[in-house]
Amino acid sequence: xxxxxxxxxxxxxxxxxxxxxxxxxxxxxxxxxxxxxxxxxxxxxxxxxxxxxxxxxxxxxxxxxxxxxxxxxxxxxxxxxxxxxxxxxxxxxxxxxxxxxxxxxxxxxxxxxxxxxxxxxxxxxxxxxxxxxxxxxxxxxxxxxxxxxxxxxxxxxxxxxxxxxxxxxxxxxxxxxxxxxxxxxxxxxxxxxxxxxxxxxxxxxxxxxxxxxxxxxxxxxxxxxxxxxxxxxxxxxxxxxxxxxxxxxxxxxxxxxxxxxxxxxxxxxxxxxxxxxxxxxxxxxxxxxxxxxxxxxxxxxxxxxxxxxxxxxxxxxxxxxxxxxxxxxxxxxxxxxxxxxxxxxxxxxxxxxxxxxxxxxxxxxxxxxxxxxxxxxxxxxxxxxxxxxxxxxxxxxxxxxxxxxxxxxxxxxxxxxxxxxxxxxxxxxxxxxxxxxxxxxxxxxxxxxxxxxxxxxxxxxxxxxxxxxxxxxxxxxxxxxxxxxxxxxxxxxxxxxxxxxxxxxxxxxxxxxxxxxxxxxxxxxxxxxxxxxxxxxxxxxxxxxxxxxxxxxxxxxxxxxxxxxxxxxxxxxxxxxxxxxxxxxxx
Ligand SMILES: Nc1ncnc2c1ncn2[C@@H]1O[C@H](COP(=O)(O)OP(=O)(O)OP(=O)(O)O)[C@@H](O)[C@H]1O
Numbered sequence: 101x102x103x104x105x106x107x108x109x110x111x112x113x114x115x116x117x118x119x120x121x122x123x124x125x126x127x128x129x130x131x132x133x134x135x136x137x138x139x140x141x142x143x144x145x146x147x148x149x150x151x152x153x154x155x156x157x158x159x160x161x162x163x164x165x166x167x168x169x170x171x172x173x174x175x176x177x178x179x180x181x182x183x184x185x186x187x188x189x190x191x192x193x194x195x196x197x198x199x200x201x202x203x204x205x206x207x208x209x210x211x212x213x214x215x216x217x218x219x220x221x222x223x224x225x226x227x228x229x230x231x232x233x234x235x236x237x238x239x240x241x242x243x244x245x246x247x248x249x250x251x252x253x254x255x256x257x258x259x260x261x262x263x264x265x266x267x268x269x270x271x272x273x274x275x276x277x278x279x280x281x282x283x284x285x286x287x288x289x290x291x292x293x294x295x296x297x298x299x300x301x302x303x304x305x306x307x308x309x310x311x312x313x314x315x316x317x318x319x320x321x322x323x324x325x326x327x328x329x330x331x332x333x334x335x336x337x338x339x340x341x342x343x344x345x346x347x348x349x350x351x352x353x354x355x356x357x358x359x360x361x362x363x364x365x366x367x368x369x370x371x372x373x374x375x376x377x378x379x380x381x382x383x384x385x386x387x388x389x390x391x392x393x394x395x396x397x398x399x400x401x402x403x404x405x406x407x408x409x410x411x412x413x414x415x416x417x418x419x420x421x422x423x424x425x426x427x428x429x430x431x432x433x434x435x436x437x438x439x440x441x442x443x444x445x446x447x448x449x450x451x452x453x454x455x456x457x458x459x460x461x462x463x464x465x466x467x468x469x470x471x472x473x474x475x476x477x478x479x480x481x482x483x484x485x486x487x488x489x490x491x492x493x494x495x496x497x498x499x500x501x502x503x504x505x506x507x508x509x510x511x512x513x514x515x516x517x518x519x520x521x522x523x524x525x526x527x528x529x530x531x532x533x534x535x536x537x538x539x540x541x542x543x544x545x546x547x548x549x550x551x552x553x554x555x556x557x558x559x560x561x562x563x564x565x566x567x568x569x570x571x572x573x574x575x576x577x578x579x580x581x582x583x584x585x586x587x588x589x590x591x592x593x594x595x596x597x598x599x600x601x602x603x604x605x606x607x608x609x610x611x612x613x614x615x616x617x618x619x620x621x622x623x624x625x626x627x628x629x630x631x632x633x634x635x636x637x638x639x640x641x642x643x644x645x646x647x648x649x650x651x652x653x654x655x656x657x658x659x660x661x662x663x664x665x666x667x668x669x670x671x672x673x674x675x676x677x678x679x680x681x682x683x684x685x686x687x
Contacts, residue, residue: 200474209239235270245278264455266477267620290377291351300325322353349374360397376408386450454613494623527607536560542677605633612650
């Protein structure tokens with residue numbers, strides 16, 4: 101299947117519309133809460149074409165006409181059970197977080213489904229991307245957001261939303277589509293959607309997704325990642341001609357996709373850059389964004405928003421004629437001398453495959469009446485159930501090997517399992533660099549006619565490489581001219597490349613979330629993928645415990661061991677390669 105991201109022009113700096121030990125294996129108190137919450141909050145499936153919910157026990161449901169699974173009706177709000185609420189509160193877990201609305205990962209919906217109420221524009225962009233049905237997370241989130249905005253034009257009552265769904269399940273479009281739908285009929289350019297991601301690469305990727313779906317509208321999408329000098333970025337984001345500070349700002353973009361550090365830079369140093377018109381604040385890879393300080397970005401953004409909300413403004417924006425269904429500025433025309441309405445409530449949208457359950461981190465967000473939608477995947481039935489979910493199309497393996505033979509076992513995997521189109525994760529940049537040297541030298545030792553299949557080409561991909569070289573390596577990988585990338589955790593999150601057939605954890609991940617994101621680079625969007633973890637013997641206990649605590653061990657991973665003959669055959673060339681590397685680098 102072709103990725104919708106394929107075929108879209110790389111957008112450059114600015115793109116426009118057109119253009120988580122130690123817990124016992126038995127069920128913990130929290131597991132009980134989560135199990136109960138799942139029983140309570142699994143939503144009944146509505147009958148096709150009906151506003152009425154169907155009976156909760158299916159088997160009586162008629163088959164959908166389009167052959168796709170129906171998605172749940174989120175229009176009803178469920179009251180948490182009192183006992184569960186008390187128990188969760190005792191543990192410091194907010195009630196809404198303990199009681200998510202769970203969605204089956206197979207629940208898809210046709211793009212034409214009336215409940216999604218997608219515009220012809222968005223449907224045509226979906227068609228252009230080869231999307232005929234929307235994935236579970238999209239089918240669940242889009243109607244919720246659309247309904248919230250339809251019901252509250254002034255947005256004072258919109259609820260914040262947290263979403264967790266497995267890696268590669270399509271979370272990006274779950275916020276891109278409703279934002280484009282909501283803003284596409286706007287009359288005046290104002291910064292109305294802020295999308296924050298932890299890395300430049302991810303911001304670029306999401307920026308391209310927005311640009312693709314905004315194509316054919318007047319909406320303008322901006323990117324702020326620090327890839328270009330600040331002055332140039334400022335020019336792209338605000339109108340330079342507006343020399344004097346304007347009460348309403350002078351945004352050139354409707355949607356800004358950015359990294360937290362660069363956002364802080366603009367808040368501090370860009371005249372006329374304002375968040376006062378924001379309607380959406382998306383935090384993708386939210387657990388990571390909340391887990392790191394990034395120049396204290398979160399309190400700074402909160403302070404900026406609260407500052408503008410607290411000050412009544414005189415009408416400083418151009419007049420707008422309200423249009424049914426249009427997203428308009430709610431300010432009065434200039435010169436009327438009438439105080440403008442208070443700033444609209446900003447809806448916060450959090451997305452992650454491993455959404456944090458840490459009450460303290462969540463509390464920092466000051467969420468308003470939050471809703472939590474959790475798309476189920478494979479695994480995640482244990483200690484941190486709901487936190488870690490895996491694509492059902494992912495096959496997972498592990499091999500326990502001697503510490504000093506890990507490179508040889510990696511070579512064995514490449515040879516025997518014919519891994520082509522893979523990513524190999526190490527614990528550090530140095531480890532990636534050294535491993536790449538060993539494997540590359542080994543490849544040179546293997547006679548051209550001895551390869552069982554296509555010869556493998558390995559490249560190092562690290563933040564140590566100049567940006568241009570990194571881009572070149574990635575390009576070659578996407579063109580399948582490089583068959584294996586060896587890297588640190590630089591690309592462990594969010595990176596969406598459709599041809600990644602396998603992930604190798606050369607170094608064992610230290611946290612369950614790290615494992616989840618790394619292996620999530622494969623088996624995306626319903627495709628099959630394999631994940632291999634090389635476990636050095638002394639780490640075997642820790643690895644197994646981590647996986648068990650994460651509810652992802654029994655029946656999830658299969659042990660593999662190499663064929664002795666093949667290993668012995670490969671050992672010869674491997675040792676020759678090791679000697680060469682030692683001679684060159686003195687290691
Ligand atoms: N409805 C759909 N039909 C087909 N492909 C889709 C659909 N929605 C998304 N995709 C594709 O699925 C892939 C994964 O999507 P996306 O990157 O949004 O996943 P994700 O849930 O954000 O993953 P991660 O947690 O790893 O960041 C992308 O290539 C995207 O284009």
